[in-house]
Amino acid sequence: MSRMKPSGYVCETVLRVRYAETDAMGIVHHAAYIPWFEVGRSDWLREAGFPYTEFEKLGYYLVVAEVGARYYRPAHYDELVTVRTWMADIQSRAVRIEYEIVNAAGATLVTGFTKHICIDGNGRPTRLPKALVEAVERQNSAFDPRAL
Amino acid sequence: MSRMKPSGYVCETVLRVRYAETDAMGIVHHAAYIPWFEVGRSDWLREAGFPYTEFEKLGYYLVVAEVGARYYRPAHYDELVTVRTWMADIQSRAVRIEYEIVNAAGATLVTGFTKHICIDGNGRPTRLPKALVEAVERQNSAFDPRAL
Amino acid sequence: MSRMKPSGYVCETVLRVRYAETDAMGIVHHAAYIPWFEVGRSDWLREAGFPYTEFEKLGYYLVVAEVGARYYRPAHYDELVTVRTWMADIQSRAVRIEYEIVNAAGATLVTGFTKHICIDGNGRPTRLPKALVEAVERQNSAFDPRAL
Amino acid sequence: MSRMKPSGYVCETVLRVRYAETDAMGIVHHAAYIPWFEVGRSDWLREAGFPYTEFEKLGYYLVVAEVGARYYRPAHYDELVTVRTWMADIQSRAVRIEYEIVNAAGATLVTGFTKHICIDGNGRPTRLPKALVEAVERQNSAFDPRAL
Numbered sequence: 001m002s003r004m005k006p007s008g009y010v011c012e013t014v015l016r017v018r019y020a021e022t023d024a025m026g027i028v029h030h031a032a033y034i035p036w037f038e039v040g041r042s043d044w045l046r047e048a049g050f051p052y053t054e055f056e057k058l059g060y061y062l063v064v065a066e067v068g069a070r071y072y073r074p075a076h077y078d079e080l081v082t083v084r085t086w087m088a089d090i091q092s093r094a095v096r097i098e099y100e101i102v103n104a105a106g107a108t109l110v111t112g113f114t115k116h117i118c119i120d121g122n123g124r125p126t127r128l129p130k131a132l133v134e135a136v137e138r139q140n141s142a143f144d145p146r147a148l
Numbered sequence: 149m150s151r152m153k154p155s156g157y158v159c160e161t162v163l164r165v166r167y168a169e170t171d172a173m174g175i176v177h178h179a180a181y182i183p184w185f186e187v188g189r190s191d192w193l194r195e196a197g198f199p200y201t202e203f204e205k206l207g208y209y210l211v212v213a214e215v216g217a218r219y220y221r222p223a224h225y226d227e228l229v230t231v232r233t234w235m236a237d238i239q240s241r242a243v244r245i246e247y248e249i250v251n252a253a254g255a256t257l258v259t260g261f262t263k264h265i266c267i268d269g270n271g272r273p274t275r276l277p278k279a280l281v282e283a284v285e286r287q288n289s290a291f292d293p294r295a296l
Numbered sequence: 297m298s299r300m301k302p303s304g305y306v307c308e309t310v311l312r313v314r315y316a317e318t319d320a321m322g323i324v325h326h327a328a329y330i331p332w333f334e335v336g337r338s339d340w341l342r343e344a345g346f347p348y349t350e351f352e353k354l355g356y357y358l359v360v361a362e363v364g365a366r367y368y369r370p371a372h373y374d375e376l377v378t379v380r381t382w383m384a385d386i387q388s389r390a391v392r393i394e395y396e397i398v399n400a401a402g403a404t405l406v407t408g409f410t411k412h413i414c415i416d417g418n419g420r421p422t423r424l425p426k427a428l429v430e431a432v433e434r435q436n437s438a439f440d441p442r443a444l
Numbered sequence: 445m446s447r448m449k450p451s452g453y454v455c456e457t458v459l460r461v462r463y464a465e466t467d468a469m470g471i472v473h474h475a476a477y478i479p480w481f482e483v484g485r486s487d488w489l490r491e492a493g494f495p496y497t498e499f500e501k502l503g504y505y506l507v508v509a510e511v512g513a514r515y516y517r518p519a520h521y522d523e524l525v526t527v528r529t530w531m532a533d534i535q536s537r538a539v540r541i542e543y544e545i546v547n548a549a550g551a552t553l554v555t556g557f558t559k560h561i562c563i564d565g566n567g568r569p570t571r572l573p574k575a576l577v578e579a580v581e582r583q584n585s586a587f588d589p590r591a592l
Contacts, residue, residue, distance in 0.1 A: 019338065019348075020331035020475055022468035024521055029464055030212040031186070034179035035316035042315065042374065052315075053374050064178040068216040077468055078338065078349050167486065167496075168325055168479035172318035172373055179316055183464035190463065190522065200463075201522050225320055226486065226497050326508040327482070330475035360474040364512040 003072070003108045004100045006086040008140040011044040013083040017075050027074035033110050034067060037099045040085035041114070044097070050135035058129055062116040065094070069112035073103070080104050087136050092127050093118055095136075151220070151256045152248045154234040156288040159192035161231040165223050175222035181258050182215060185247045188233035189262070192245070198283035206277055210264040213242070217260035221251070228252050235284050240275050241266055243284075299368070299404045300396045302382040304436040307340040309379040313371050323370035329406050330363060333395045336381035337410070340393070346431035354425055358412040361390070365408035369399070376400050383432050388423050389414055391432075447516070447552045448544045450530040452584040455488035457527040461519050471518035477554050478511060481543045484529035485558070488541070494579035502573055506560040509538070513556035517547070524548050531580050536571050537562055539580075 015036060023029040045052050055062060075081050082102050089096040094117050101110040120126045163184060171177040193200050203210060223229050230250050237244040242265050249258040268274045311332060319325040341348050351358060371377050378398050385392040390413050397406040416422045459480060467473040489496050499506060519525050526546050533540040538561050545554040564570045 016335075016338075018331055019334050019467055020473055023463055024466035024468070024470045025209060025211070026468045026470075030215060031179055031182035031464055034182060035314055038179070038315050039312075042312075046374075051374060061173060063173070064219055066216075066218045067178060068214075070214045071212055078342075078347060164483075164486075166479055167319055167482050168327055170320035171315055172320070172322045174320045174322075177316050183462055186463050187460075190460075194522075199522060226490075226495060321505060321507070326511060327475055327478035330478060334475070357469060359469070360515055362512075362514045363474060364510070366510045367508055 004098065004111050006084065006098070006100075007088050008086040008136075009044075009048075009143045011040065011047050011085045013040050013043045013085070015039065015081055015083060017077050017079045017081060019077050022077050025074075027076055030069070030071060033069055033071075033101060033112070036081075036083050036101060037067070037069075037085070037097075037112055037114055040083035040099055041097050043083075044085045044087070044139075045132075045135070048135040048139040050132055055129070055132065058131075059121045060126070060129055061119050061121075062095070063119055064114055065117045066115040067112065068114075069110055071110050073107055073109045075101075075103065075109050081109060087140065088113065090128070090133065090136050093125055095128065152246060152259050154232065154246070154248075155236050156234040156284075157192075157196075157291045159188065159195050159233045161188050161191045161233070163187065163229055163231060165225050165227045165229060167225050170225050173222075175224055178217070178219060181217055181219075181249060181260070184229075184231050184249060185215070185217075185233070185245075185260055185262055188231035188247055189245050191231075192233045192235065192287075193280075193283070196283040196287040198280055203277070203280065206279075207269045208274070208277055209267050209269075210243070211267055212262055213265045214263040215260065216262075217258055219258050221255055221257045223249075223251065223257050229257060235288065236261065238276070238281065238284050241273055243276070300394065300407050302380065302394070302396075303384050304382040304432075305340075305344075305439045307336065307343050307381045309336050309339045309381070311335065311377055311379060313373050313375045313377060315373050318373050321370075323372055326365070326367060329365055329367075329397060329408070332377075332379050332397060333363070333365075333381075333393075333408055333410055336379035336395055337393050339379075340381045340383070340435075341431070344431040344435040346428055351425070351428065354427075355417045356422070356425055357415050357417075358391070359415055360410055361413045362411040363408070364410075365406055367406050369403055369405045371397075371399065371405050377405060383436065384409065386424070386429065386432050389421055391424065448542060448555050450528065450542070450544075451532050452530040452580075453488075453492075453587045455484065455491050455529045457484050457487045457529070459483065459525055459527060461521050461523045461525060463521050466521050469518075471520055474513070474515060477513055477515075477545060477556070480525075480527050480545060481511070481513075481529070481541075481556055481558055484527035484543055485541050487527075488529045488531065488583075489579070492579040492583040494576055499573070499576065502575075503565045504570070504573055505563050505565075506539070507563055508558055509561045510559040511556065512558075513554055515554050517551055517553045519545075519547065519553050525553060531584065532557065534572070534577065534580050537569055539572065
């Protein structure tokens with residue numbers, strides 16, 4: 001039922017929908033999924049042994065340059081949803097991350113992506129730290145798309 | 149300095165950045181712009197004489213099917229920003245709305261779009277109410293792209 | 297190190313701080329704790345066998361009449377925090393819930409309370425459903441304050 | 445219809461309820477009022493000639509030590525609400541600010557307060573900057589409670 005083909009290691013984060021994330025339509029507000037993407041990539045990096053907190057300690061920031069999301073089915077209060085996150089593309093100064101959020105039955109609720117640029121403490125675009133590139137490669141090396 | 153060419157009447161909404169909208173990078177969190185888009189389209193419809201509250205009273209909902217945003221410059225706490233909103237495309241069952249958020253100096257902070265599908269009270273896709281289509285056409289009829 | 301004495305069964309919910317919950321001071325924004333209280337009481341009710349979704353299905357709502365919070369120490373992005381929730385008082389039409397949020401070292405970050413009134417589908421105050429009162433009593437019956 | 449007696453100059457901020465601020469009960473989520481308090485005190489300080497941005501530039505932070513809110517009536521999407529804010533008490537290292545949020549008919553929706561402590565760049569409690577104390581006194585000097 002999945003709509004996307006991950007191109008790297010998939011980190012799965014289970015979240016329970018908060019009442020505060022719903023809106024007057026009785027469903028999760030469309031903007032509330034964007035922080036879930038963020039939770040997903042945060043978990044991806046932590047699993048890969050390079051948490052974003054380390055990243056900032058080294059004096060780097062991974063700013064969001066672009067975000068996109070498609071909404072297929074609504075989520076409701078108290079539901080368990082799974083955010084599936086993978087590094088879709090990594091370049092010298094930028095990375096593209098993709099997401100698929102599914103419900104407990106495995107049906108796709110939302111798909112999306114973010115593009116990030118690496119900047120230093122002065123706000124200048126810079127090369128991704130080597131430690132990040134290596135962590136991503138190490139994490140993806142075990143990835144076998146046939147196993148999905 | 150504007151990066152986008154509006155293709156219809158542009159509604160301008162001035163917002164002041166709230167502290168709650170900032171994050172630990174010291175700038176507005178990227179997800180916080182998505183509700184600003186919503187404020188922009190809400191104002192567009194009200195100006196066109198067909199507020200979204202009327203829309204829901206008629207038993208329709210305009211659900212978000214897709215959202216996209218590109219981030220050019222950060223916004224900071226207490227800054228005044230302007231959300232420029234226009235109806236980029238209107239079809240029988242869907243609309244595409246575009247946005248450009250600029251700072252007080254007129255520089256583009258964020259551009260974006262949303263796609264919406266019209267559903268009825270049972271959640272079934274349905275044609276946009278005629279009153280909405282007419283309001284959009286009326287509002288856009290006076291639009292002269294050369295005036296921008 | 298705990299600052300509050302729970303007067304009933306304590307439900308513990310572990311949350312990881314989201315980047316979106318931080319503000320320009322580099323810490324969790326004070327308003328972000330309020331939805332954490334909500335997550336806490338949501339988990340309390342689910343553990344007690346009477347999830348809030350059931351509550352709404354019966355045609356009742358538990359509206360928030362009052363909220364209070366005291367802030368002792370800040371929380372930061374990526375930290376694990378624990379929300380400790382208990383039913384402090386239950387009356388015929390109202391309930392008072394208390395909360396203590398602690399960090400991984402057990403230090404108190406925030407304490408708080410909410411007061412709720414039970415309303416029916418027409419918005420009229422009404423008696424708490426018997427099933428809720430029984431679930432609370434059952435859950436609290438095993439509570440031994442000396443065990444804390 | 446007002447429920448509170450302001451004890452100082454009242455700053456009024458008009459806000460329009462955003463769809464993102466509503467929840468599945470069809471009304472504004474109770475946590476959404478807390479950032480409105482923040483907008484209110486932000487406007488109070490700007491009107492008094494001492495915007496909070498200046499405050500932070502001087503190396504001070506006004507951290508939230510406590511917040512409280514009572515909810516009387518719900519607010520709904522697209523409604524105009526007014527946040528009334530005043531400095532209720534100012535001490536050497538702390539201030540108490542009070543709020544009343546009313547709807548367009550003047551009926552009280554929410555009342556609340558926040559207590560703040562002044563800290564320096566190292567996170568140590570410190571005396572409020574003299575410029576702030578003077579701005580508050582100047583702004584309040586013209587306040588005549590009989591005029592309310």
